[in-house]
Amino acid sequence: MKIFDKRNKGRGGWEPDRILRRENKGETPMGLLEFAASVLPDAKRGDLKKWLKFGHFAVDGRVATAFDSPVSPGSVMELNFTRPFVVFHHPRLKLVYEDDDIIVVDKGYGLLSVGTDSSKKSNVETAYSILREYVKSIHPSNKIFIVHRLDRDTSGLMVFAKTMEAKEALQHNWNNMVLERKYVALLDGELEKESGEIRSHLAETVQHEVYSTEDPSEGKLAVTRYKVRRIGKGHTLAEFSLDTGRKNQIRVHARDLGCPITGDKRYGNGSGPLHRLALHAETLRFAHPVSRQDMNFTSPVPSLFYKFI
DSSP states (O other): OBEEOOOEEETTEEEOOOEEEEEOOSSSOEEHHHHHHHHOTTSOHHHHHHHHHTTOEEETTEEOOOTTOEEOTTOEEEEESSSOOEEOOOTTEEEEEEOSSEEEEEEOTTOBSSOOHHHHHTTOOBHHHHHHHHHHHHOTTOOOEEOOOOOTTOEEEEEEESSHHHHHHHHHTHHHHEEEEEEEEEEESOOSSSEEEEEEEEEEOTTOOEEEESOTTTSEEEEEEEEEEEEETTEEEEEEEESSOOTTHHHHHHHHTTOOBTTOTTTSSSSTTTTSOOEEEEEEEEEOTTTOOEEEEEOOOOTHHHHTO
16 A cells, blocks of 8 residues: 655644655665664654554555564655554555556446436445545645546546646547556357457437447447457456447447346346446556656456356
C-alpha cells in the first residue's frame, strides 16, 4: 500500500505534516528502528517505538511498522512527526498507481463506478465516492474526476483524474491517449473461430437496453476484436479489445456472436454458475495526460473464470 502526506485540521487550521527524510547512504542494510536511532540520536527510544507502532514511519514510500523492516542502501526512510501517514485500503477497490495527476485502481465486481440517481439517494458506495473520501483525507481541497466507467458487475482496471487538466486531456483525446484496452470474459458456448471482429452500430431502447443495428443513422459504430484463449465444458475464455468504447459494447457483441457472457442477466442467459458477470478489464495502457509517459497496467483474470473451462 502506497502512502502519501496528509494534512489534518488543528486549532490553527490545516497543519502541514512535518516529515523527516533520510537515505541510507551506507553499504549495508539496517533495521528500521536501528536506522531511525542512528539518524535521530537525541530521540527517546520509547518515542521511536510509538511512532513505529502507529504508522509514522515509511520506507521507500510504504508504511513500515516492524522494527526490523530493512532499510537497504539507497532506500529512503520517512518519519512523520505530526501524524500517521494516510494509507489507502478498501476491500472492493485496490489502488494500483497514483501520482499528482491520476489514480489507477482495480475495481471489484458489484461496485458502481459512479453514482446513479437512485444510488445517490440511498448513499450507495461507489469507486468515485471511495476515492473522493481518500483524496480529501489528504487535503480537503483535493478533487477526483471520473474519466471512464466500468459496469457495476465488471471488475478490473480504471483510471481517475486528480485535476481538471488531466481529466480533459484524457477524455478529449481518449481514442489517441488510450493505447490498449483488453478485457477477458467467460462465455456461454464455444466460439467457432479462434479470432475475429464484430462491427455493428449500437443503439439504445427507452429501457436503456443496447442492441446492434445495421442502420448507421440509428446507432453509433462499435468495433470489437476477439481472440479465444481456452475452450472447454461448453464455455469459452476469450479476450476482447475495443476500437470504440460504447456502452455495453462487449456484452452486446458477445451476444451477437451467439456466446453471451456468463452471468449476464440483461444480454445473456441469467445468473450463471459464477453468480457474477464474468467480464474483467485486464489491461489498460495509455499515455500519461501530463508527461505523455507510456502507462501500462495489468490485472490478473479472476481464478473463477478458469474453473468452468
